[in-house]
Amino acid sequence: MPGVAVDAGRAAAATALTLAACQRRDEPFARAVFDAGVVPRAALPFCAILEVSRPERHGHRRRLPGWVQGILDDTAASYLGDAPAGRFRDLADPLAVLERGDPVDRPLPPMFAPVGTRDPLLDDTRRLERALVARGVPCEARYYPGGIHAFHAFVWQPQARRCWRDALAFLDRHVR
Numbered sequence: 001m002p003g004v005a006v007d008a009g010r011a012a013a014a015t016a017l018t019l020a021a022c023q024r025r026d027e028p029f030a031r032a033v034f035d036a037g038v039v040p041r042a043a044l045p046f047c048a049i050l051e052v053s054r055p056e057r058h059g060h061r062r063r064l065p066g067w068v069q070g071i072l073d074d075t076a077a078s079y080l081g082d083a084p085a086g087r088f089r090d091l092a093d094p095l096a097v098l099e100r101g102d103p104v105d106r107p108l109p110p111m112f113a114p115v116g117t118r119d120p121l122l123d124d125t126r127r128l129e130r131a132l133v134a135r136g137v138p139c140e141a142r143y144y145p146g147g148i149h150a151f152h153a154f155v156w157q158p159q160a161r162r163c164w165r166d167a168l169a170f171l172d173r174h175v176r
Contacts, residue, residue, distance in 0.1 A: 011048030012079070015128075016091035018043045019098070022106040030091060034105070042174040044112045044167055047149050050095035050124040052079045057123075064120055072120070095124060098131040110138035112170040114163050116147020138174075142166055 020030035021039045051057070053076060056069075064072075083089045090097055111132060115125040122143075129141035144151060144159050152163040 011045035012050055012052050012092065012094060014043060015045050015048065015050055015094040018109065018111075019091060019094050019104075022104045022108050023097075023102065024105045025091070027091060039106055040109050042109050042112065042171060044114075044170070045125075045128070046113075046152060046167075047115050047119055047121055048113065048124055048128065049075065049121050050128055051093040052076050053089065053093050061123060068120055095127055095131065098135070099127065101135070108132070108135065108137045110140070110170075110174045112140045112142070112167055114142040114144065114152065114167065116144045116149065116151040116159075118146055119149040119151070121149060140166075140170055 016030075017033060018040055019025075020027075020033040021036075022034075023030075024034050025031060049072070080089065080092055083092070111128070113125045113128055115122050125141050125143075129139050132139035142163065144163060147159055147163075151157070152160045154160045155164070
């Protein structure tokens, strides 16, 4: 599997999938992923929400407009559904798993984590970078000044094109 690249809520799923491929876990889907023995050679959680179960935390550093907080709350509700709290919901918060330092059975792949500095999810990328560095996992967190959430989708803007060049260069270095 060459790599995994997605956006926001799906970035949590891709990061959880990467963890499941590298860490023996109890969740049935994670066990199946681990048993398949396929590990991504790279992961690219773009503009990631990596602790889905606590959407309110995004408004702690600075007050968010109500509609933004509403989107984050709705994302968490739809992502989690009626899953009970506890260990079987752990992978909804892959960042918390990484920060806890749970051991892995296979090395985690290098990660490229781009985010704009005006993205309400900025802190998740900062935390991801710290958690991966603490584990000795290669991480290229890139912070694009003034970038809003999903700024990279606006490919006509120079900053978006730079982000994609950076991502492709990362893949070129890690996926051959």
